[in-house]
Amino acid sequence: MKISSGTIRLLIPAASLALLLAAVFYMQPRAMSYNGLNLLFNLAVPIALATIAQMLIMSVNDLDLSMGTFVSFCACVAATMLQTSPMLGILIFVGAIAAYAAIGVVIHVRELPSIVVTLGMSFVWGGLAVLLLPSPGGTAPAWARWVMTAKPPLVPMAIVASIVIAGVTHFIVMRSSFGVLMRGVGGNNRSVQRAGWSVIGVRAGTYALAGFFAILSGIALVGLTTSADANIALRYTLLSIAGVILGGGQFVGGKVSPIGAVIGALTLTLAGSFLSFMRISPDWQIGAQGAILIVVLALRLALNRLEKREKSL
Amino acid sequence: MTEVLKRDEVVAARGVRVTFGAVKALDGADLVIHSGECVGLVGHNGAGKSTIVNVINGGLTPHEGTITYGGQDERGISAARANGVRCVFQELSLCPNLTVTENARIMHPDLKGWNWRSGALALVEAHLQEIFPGHSIDGDSTVDDLSIAERQMVEIAISFAGTDKKPKLVILDEPTSSLDAGLAAQLMAYIRKFVSEGGSVLLISHILGEILSTSDRIVVMKDGRVTADRAAGEFSTRSLVEAMGNVVREQEWARAAATKTGEPVLSMPPRRGHGLAFEAYRGEMIGLAGLGGHGQTEALLDLYLDRNSNWWPTRRREIAFVAGDRSLNGTFPLWSILKNLSVASLGQLSTNRMVDRMREETLGESWKKRIEIRTPDMDNRILSLSGGNQQKVLFARALATTADIVLMDDPMRGVDIGTKQEVYDILRSEAANGRTFIWYSTEMDEIRLCDRVYVFREGAIMEELIGEDITEKNILAASFSEGAAA
Numbered sequence: 180m181k182i183s184s185g186t187i188r189l190l191i192p193a194a195s196l197a198l199l200l201a202a203v204f205y206m207q208p209r210a211m212s213y214n215g216l217n218l219l220f221n222l223a224v225p226i227a228l229a230t231i232a233q234m235l236i237m238s239v240n241d242l243d244l245s246m247g248t249f250v251s252f253c254a255c256v257a258a259t260m261l262q263t264s265p266m267l268g269i270l271i272f273v274g275a276i277a278a279y280a281a282i283g284v285v286i287h288v289r290e291l292p293s294i295v296v297t298l299g300m301s302f303v304w305g306g307l308a309v310l311l312l313p314s315p316g317g318t319a320p321a322w323a324r325w326v327m328t329a330k331p332p333l334v335p336m337a338i339v340a341s342i343v344i345a346g347v348t349h350f351i352v353m354r355s356s357f358g359v360l361m362r363g364v365g366g367n368n369r370s371v372q373r374a375g376w377s378v379i380g381v382r383a384g385t386y387a388l389a390g391f392f393a394i395l396s397g398i399a400l401v402g403l404t405t406s407a408d409a410n411i412a413l414r415y416t417l418l419s420i421a422g423v424i425l426g427g428g429q430f431v432g433g434k435v436s437p438i439g440a441v442i443g444a445l446t447l448t449l450a451g452s453f454l455s456f457m458r459i460s461p462d463w464q465i466g467a468q469g470a471i472l473i474v475v476l477a478l479r480l481a482l483n484r485l486e487k488r489e490k491s492l
Numbered sequence: 493m494t495e496v497l498k499r500d501e502v503v504a505a506r507g508v509r510v511t512f513g514a515v516k517a518l519d520g521a522d523l524v525i526h527s528g529e530c531v532g533l534v535g536h537n538g539a540g541k542s543t544i545v546n547v548i549n550g551g552l553t554p555h556e557g558t559i560t561y562g563g564q565d566e567r568g569i570s571a572a573r574a575n576g577v578r579c580v581f582q583e584l585s586l587c588p589n590l591t592v593t594e595n596a597r598i599m600h601p602d603l604k605g606w607n608w609r610s611g612a613l614a615l616v617e618a619h620l621q622e623i624f625p626g627h628s629i630d631g632d633s634t635v636d637d638l639s640i641a642e643r644q645m646v647e648i649a650i651s652f653a654g655t656d657k658k659p660k661l662v663i664l665d666e667p668t669s670s671l672d673a674g675l676a677a678q679l680m681a682y683i684r685k686f687v688s689e690g691g692s693v694l695l696i697s698h699i700l701g702e703i704l705s706t707s708d709r710i711v712v713m714k715d716g717r718v719t720a721d722r723a724a725g726e727f728s729t730r731s732l733v734e735a736m737g738n739v740v741r742e743q744e745w746a747r748a749a750a751t752k753t754g755e756p757v758l759s760m761p762p763r764r765g766h767g768l769a770f771e772a773y774r775g776e777m778i779g780l781a782g783l784g785g786h787g788q789t790e791a792l793l794d795l796y797l798d799r800n801s802n803w804w805p806t807r808r809r810e811i812a813f814v815a816g817d818r819s820l821n822g823t824f825p826l827w828s829i830l831k832n833l834s835v836a837s838l839g840q841l842s843t844n845r846m847v848d849r850m851r852e853e854t855l856g857e858s859w860k861k862r863i864e865i866r867t868p869d870m871d872n873r874i875l876s877l878s879g880g881n882q883q884k885v886l887f888a889r890a891l892a893t894t895a896d897i898v899l900m901d902d903p904m905r906g907v908d909i910g911t912k913q914e915v916y917d918i919l920r921s922e923a924a925n926g927r928t929f930i931w932y933s934t935e936m937d938e939i940r941l942c943d944r945v946y947v948f949r950e951g952a953i954m955e956e957l958i959g960e961d962i963t964e965k966n967i968l969a970a971s972f973s974e975g976a977a978a
Contacts, residue, residue, distance in 0.1 A: 354609075356597060356604075356608060359590060359594045359597050359598065360598065362587070362589055362590055362594075363587045363590055363594070363595075363598045365589065366587030366588055366589035366590055367585060367586065367587040367588065369585065370585040370586065370587060370598065370599075371587070371598055372569070373549075373551070373569060373579070373585065374573075374598050374599045374600075374601065375569060375570045375573045375601060376598070376601065432588070432589050433587065433589040433590075434589045
């Protein structure tokens with residue numbers, strides 16, 4: 180059977196994750212345990228959820244630069260309102276999802292560049308987060324804490340959660356009708372429109388779904404850290420974009436892969452641990468992390484080129 | 493004819509007028525399509541073929557005239573779709589990132605339920621098998637992984653497919669442009685079958701053999717009007733070409749004597765391994781003709797990149813380029829007129845790598861006078877000018893450089909006739925001074941200004957016309973191939 184280009188695109192992120200994991204195990208064999216794996220991948224769960232949210236936005240050819248501040252805002256809500264008066268907390272989250280849908284509609288109707296709108300929104304979310312929690316604090320809701328620290332038999336929670344996230348989003352994005360329309364808008368907006376679909380509706384739905392996953396990311400983060408801070412997830416904006424790209428997604432053209440995005444988020448988290456295990460000084464870690472990214476992306480580009488050459492033959 | 497008229501109207505567009513700025517795309521065109529007939533639609537560039545297709549499929553609302561589906565006056569894309577109008581566009585309109593079945597899902601909103609994937613797969617495979625027996629397309633492969641011919645086959649199959657509602661009218665805009673002769677013949681056979689079962693087809697093609705053999709009726713368009721509408725049997729290849737052309741107009745330009753002297757300043761081997769080679773001599777005006785999108789722009793870009801590196805700016809540029817799509821790759825919309833004009837010649841305007849403002853302004857003033865840019869102040873924003881004047885600035889940008897060769901990519905799109913005449917005069921005088929112009933144009937009048945014309949078809953140069961041979965009839969005959977697809 181011929182291997183489809185989608186499978187090839189998934190192959191490299193999976194291989195790089197496996198390689199990185201093997202290197203970590205080689206350097207620190209004690210990591211090869213239930214607890215070790217849980218510690219390695221614990222922080223990957225909220226990143227994976229944020230990456231999924233970013234991937235949804237990228238599947239309609241947009242980019243969300245407010246992801247980090249929005250996840251921070253959600254974490255603050257989860258650590259305060261959701262804790263003290265759950266109904267109000269849920270109401271705020273519903274409002275946030277509606278706001279995301281509205282952003283999608285505005286971007287579509289006014290034909291605005293998404294990066295400008297979301298960059299503006301990032302200050303709104305950041306401001307709201309500071310209003311809620313001027314200084315670090317708050318408490319995680321007991322159930323969120325319970326979910327994130329649960330110890331299922333055999334496989335650690337971080338791995339179970341990653342697999343569940345990948346499975347559910349794969350179903351939504353790759354299998355459902357809505358997912359097809361969403362990726363269709365990214366691939367060829369006009370043909371979706373010509374077929375009589377409401378592109379505004381698809382965009383609004385996509386943004387709302389992205390908002391939902393970003394909220395889950397915020398709750399998961401609070402469940403891990405037990406308290407929140409207005410700046411807790413600022414780096415998620417770039418991490419989520421890098422995760423999507425690392426996982427085989429593309430900035431334009433509706434080419435995304437939920438499984439790849441989760442793998443990309445895992446790889447990014449693991450890269451940090453890997454560099455610590457290598458005893459690279461924290462001063463150099465960010466640069467080294469960037470180097471890992473460049474190597475993986477270069478590999479992908481080379482493979483794309485090979486694929487194209489084969490097709491033209 | 494009387495028998496045809498008794499049949500039901502599927503779509504009727506009457507007295508349709510559409511204007512884009514100064515350009516009349518449709519000027520009172522009538523097109524009625526009945527059930528159970530295949531209508532062939534032919535015409536040269538800008539005749540209004542694509543515009544009338546967009547009116548029929550609901551994508552464009554006419555400024556005047558009526559459009560009725562099955563006798564009812566309705567508007568919009570969804571109305572057209574509800575009345576069974578489907579369209580296969582010239583530029584492929586599948587989503588390249590989705591699989592074949594997923595594309596079918598997008599085109600057919602009535603594929604619902606849990607198991608839509610298998611429904612869509614069955615639908616596509618059944619129609620692919622029916623139209624192109626023996627094909628080898630896997631319904632689960634991504635469109636990106638298919639060849640261009642396979643993509644076109646998929647798009648055609650999806651358009652002819654129908655679950656609850658069968659399509660009543662399928663519009664095929666150049667459906668065989670990337671199919672080989674065998675596949676094209678299969679498609680034509682299927683069209684006949686579809687028509688005999690009561691469906692209708694509107695077929696647009698540059699291959700006259702296809703049109704003549706497949707259509708029941710042929711509609712010829714010219715300048716936004718329908719100039720002939722007769723049964724296909726009454727046409728031959730020759731009479732069809734004549735109907736597309738304009739016989740009355742005669743040569744108004746005295747051409748320079750044959751200037752094919754000395755070494756060619758620019759040359760290119762035959763494209764795609766067949767056809768004629770390209771050569772340009774000093775002081776010539778060379779036209780690139782043929783139907784739009786048959787490789788003329790690509791040829792210009794190749795010529796340009798041949799001399800100017802993609803990577804390093806060269807000190808002395810030999811070739812200047814006048815872009816056709818002003819807003820896409822022509823003007824810098826936020827800059828002033830003067831800056832837009834001088835940007836290509838900053839090298840010669842600067843001393844010590846700093847732009848000499850005085851010299852820049854002198855250059856601006858001299859060109860403002862020479863080509864009459866209608867503005868009180870060259871420091872005004874470029875967008876304050878009308879489209880025609882913006883285009884003049886782009887011409888001046890190219891002519892102000894020291895380049896000996898100027899490539900032009902259909903630069904007169906949407907420019908009014910007065911401005912055109914002024915620019916033609918400038919081009920003539922510049923050519924007399926020894927500049928070489930290579931001019932891709934979709935307008936017959938402009939092509940006839942040239943000293944020599946290369947006619948493109950399917951990416952290659954098919955015909956070279958010199959001097960008095962440059963007539964509309966000869967160009968049309970060369971742009972439309974007689975037989976089946978090559």
